[in-house]
Amino acid sequence: ERLQLRPTGQLSNTRLFSSSGQSQLVEMDQEPDEKLRDRLAAESYKESGSDSGKWTRLQDDDKDKDKPSTVCGLSVGGFVLLLLLLLALAGLIALGSFSIVKWRSSAMLCSTDNCVLQSASMLRTVDRAVKPCEDFHGFACGNWDHAYPTQPGIGKYSNFYKDTRDNLLRLYSLLSHGYSNRLLIRGHRSKAAAKAVTYFEACSNTTAREALGQKSAESLISRLGGWSLTNDVPATRPPSSDPGDAGIIERIAKANALLAQPFFNVQPAVSDFNHRRRAIRINQGFAPYQRSALVTSDEKFHKAYMAYGEQVLKAIGSTVNNASRKRLEELWQLDVRLERLRNSYVERRKVAPKIADPSRFEMTLTDLCKHISDRLHHASVTPESLVSEAVRLSPQFLGVRIKPTTLMRVDNLEYLLGLAELFAPAMAAKSPASMLLSDYAVMTTLRSFVHALSDPFQEARRQEKQIIYGNNVLDNLWLYCTSKTDLAFKFLTGALVLQRTITTKTLAKVTSLVDHIHKELRLVVSEAPWMDKETRTRALAKVDRIKQTVGYPQIIMNAHKLDKFYDDIKIDKGDYFASYLNARATKHKWSINHLSSRQPHHRFEWGQSPLMANAFYSQTTLRMTIIAGILQPPFFDEHFQDAFLFGALGSIVGHELNHAFDARGRYYNATGCLQQWWSNATSMQYRSRRDCFVQQYSNYKAYGMNNRGAHTVEENMADNGGIYVAYRAFQKHQETASSDASLLPGLGYTPDQVFFMAFAQLWCGHVTKQFGRKLMETDVHSVYEHRVLGSLSNMPQFAKAFGCKPGSPFNPAKRCTLWT
Ligand SMILES: [Zn+2]
Known part of the structure; x- marks a missing residue:
């Protein structure tokens, strides 16, 4: 049965003019359009094929x-x-x-x-x-x-938004009402569905989240190897987490494994000119704000950035002093510098330049290193070590050995060369440059996880939004938790809702x-x-x-296969943050697995x-x-x-x-x-x-x-x-x-x-x-x-x-x- 309007009895005049009951519910989500779009875009980070x-x-x-x-x-x-x-x-x-x-x-x-x-x-x-x-x-x-x-x-409320939201509302009613008979997949019990419900409940349990407080953030920071901005907080400094200890590349690897992608992301791909030729694609990384705000170092955004950073530090229990403000300022400057190196979305999509000069977009590892050594005048680092360090992350997930002849797909060579200049002096552990880049990697990762943390962290998001947009409305809990459950279990949640509609x-x-x-x-x-x-x-x-x-x-309507697919996700019903972290890491594994799979068209290649x-x-x-x-x-x-x-x-x-x-x-x-x-x-x-x-x-x-x-x-x-x-x-x-x-x-x-x-x-x-x-x-x-x-x-x-x-x-x- 579809959930669309269906007249159940006698039609009347009022009935005729009050269609689409779903959208008239009093309880409205407050997720900004951009957020939903980001979430949806995050879903489609790979092409369907x-x-x-x-x-x-x-x-x-x-x-x-x-x-x-x-x-x-x-x-x-x-x-x-x-x-x-x-x-x-x-x-x-x-x-x-x-x-x-x-x-x-x-x-x-x-x-x-x-x-x-x-x-x-x-x-x-x-x-x-x-x-x-x-x-x-x-x-x-x-x-x-x-x-x-x-x-x-909400900046833009459209039919696309409304209909997606209506589907999430349908999912919400399935997840939240505890009717196990509604959680069957084509009549079969589903372990994965039970997991999704637990995940949803963990997310909705705000008491547990508040009780964990700053501990969640601390565990993330220590997973990334520490953060100089919170060095006065004892718990974030386990013996081996001095920010200078881990190499910068290793930290980035850890952040990328959580899909945070500071600086760049590396993924397996194929050549744009010959799909039979495998390649490694290096793309520019995550930016906290829209391009125009960063390129011009916009004062309003700068203010919002500082307020956000200070509030995050407070939430972790760190003191905000002149030194930490100075470091936040340096991180902002770094964001500005990186954005100026990046290409705009429109620039990146252009294909005519690629056809005119393919060699600037696809090259062997050796050729990429040559480009870098032509640019770098830094004696202490060889381009080979820099690049192979950077892509070393990739083989560790892929099981692919990087050879001098490996094809590199480079969307924006200038960006990579700029990045090489930035990284060259940072390759020595504990150097000031390395510390700054490490702090940046942590900041970027924290930013993409902060929504799952306790209320003092949400306050950082509210303050930031207030300064930029003049309103501080964050997502309603039901919508937030429903969309996060959908994000983590999209095939299962899709099956639950769609089998009825x-x-x-x-x-x-x-x-x-x-x-x-x-x-x-x-x-x-x-x-x-x-x-x-x-x-x-x-x-x-x-x-x-x-x-x-x-x-x-089609496969999503099979309870057994779904159970197998979601077998890897570990859910802790008392700890939403840990479950969320786990779901993201697992998702990364899936995407890498399927991209490196011997079969070019894996059946789960559906990205959204x-x-x-x-x-x-x-x-x-x-x-x-x-x-x-x-x-x-x-x-x-x-x-x-x-x-x-x-x-x-x-x-x-x-x-x-x-x-x-x-x-x-x-x-x-x-x-x-x-x-x-x-x-x-x-x-x-x-x-x-x-x-x-x-x-x-x-x-x-x-x-x-x-x-x-x-x-x-x-x-x-x-x-x-x-x-x-x-x-x-x-x-x-x-x-x-x-x-x-x-x-x-x-x-x-x-x-x-x-x-x-x-x-x-x-x-x-x-x-x-x-x-x-x-x-x-x-x-x-x-x-x-x-x-x-x-x-x-x-x-x-x-x-x-x-x-x-x-x-x-x-x-x-x-x-x-x-x-x-
Ligand atoms: Zn279009």
Whole structure:
């Protein structure tokens, strides 16, 4: 059974307009959006590439059973029918200006439960005071913040956030109510589920956490080899933990094993140019704040950093004096210095420079050492020792021996060279430079664990947040503990929730939708007038190699296998911090194990929690993943009409698939390797189309700023290509299946209008002004208003569907398009 709205009795007027009960709960989470996103991003630190997505295909004769019936509501009762007709009439009057009269006269009114629910779900956020042709986003979403009130401390409250949160709420009710019969996996008892409940309970036991107090932090510090900032605290100084004793590289290894990643992270990988060639990838490490704050050494952030550091010291029981303040100041300076060496996210994603000069991004160990020795003038250290020290961590987890010929994948050579300069004088134990870097490694690790510590540590987070954001609202305990349990047991927690909400029929319906869109993309590519023959042949080969994974890895529904998988996690029910530490260390082991596994595609390569509402496309594995968590409104509902399904999830599928041909994706060939595989003439054509989007979006304004069209172009092209392909697939599907093209009660829309409306409503949400400015500055996606404006104004079919006058914002004279 799905947990979505299901009418249980007689419908009434109030019922019709109060959909989505889940989001109306009074108890609201207060986790800031960024936190949730970080958590979700942390989940996906590796690309998915499994072959686990084998789903039962929908049988053709099953398809029709899913479609809502158009038989008018005899079963619902006369009163409701009358009410629905009245509502429909009201809708028709309100929408009188649209040119849909002709269509309407021949359409039947659908008054099944599902049609009523779809109408209610869509009408809920509409603001009729806004003219669709002037501001379609405002029209479709104007009532969103009233329908789904934002919670304190959240910068961006979106459908993606809300649906993920709703899934966590479902998980919470399973974990917290002590019903063991709800904790079965497909009817079987699960040891792993019992473990997850214990973990959740340990997390929720704040009394135990407070009783442990600073001891938890002390154990972490001593595990990392001590911290000069807490040397006056006796407990943190066991005999062997003098900060100078352990080499700096060894400390970093310990921090990296806990996924804290100060300075850099090392992971096994394959070459970007040849997937059969194994490599070791060295990437830049963790930064405490956003780039702009560190690069400019922003005063507000500096103040927050110092306040945070001082409070952490107090919480541990250390004295804050001039010496410790001086050291905190030095750590801040180091963070600033490291950030200035780092590349921005956008810079890191660029692939054209890699194609132009691969030797700066992939090189043998010998060549990397040569780069370093050209830079270093430090007599006491050889580049070989420095690098092999740094990657020595990697073989100790991998069982791979580093040879001079080992391929190193270096995302940012300048960063590594800068790091080498920093590390060279620190290689001698107990040198001042070594002490500073060691302290930094501890500080970075503490920062990523502080949320799991007692209240005085939470106070550090509150003070920091207050200074930076002007509010100090931290996550609610239920949400915090539920998401941490999900993070530690994602396959199990996914199974617990999804076995109740997602059926094989649901998955089959999604797979069928994906197939429609995938096929249409193939056709679109084969028709693109600007592609020459050779490029087109290669492009089609690429389209054919795109794989899909829908839902979750099948294996998660097997209680026995889950028990085995989670066998390693040790949970101490009286000590959440120790359990959390253990879960993180185990997770690291898994990721390393699977990455070094002899099988290139381990079955557990799925990186995200299945409860997350999102979808992905991987450029290197050519795999699109639709995560089960997204299979709920406004993205999907198997009982809603086809116009909705194609407009909502269909355009998301289209978006992900079009990433294969966005300004970056086009450089990846049919095997997912970087290559210049387009002819010059076709590249030129592509570029002029891309430039059109860059210019168009650059003219859009929000939060007093201009959209940075070059920065957002990949996502904009995916949006535009996505809805175009989904629309075409929908048109074709309609020709073959007209049975659910009936009129929705109260909505009175043509199927085309429902399609566009479903698309626009994906991008409803609430964003604070402050957060909006941050998004305009950093996000590679355009803000929601622009996503709707850009994609729909480029489609003449939209202007036609809503009767927009030429020259109105949604019917402009000049349009951009990739495929036509
Ligand atoms: Zn995207």
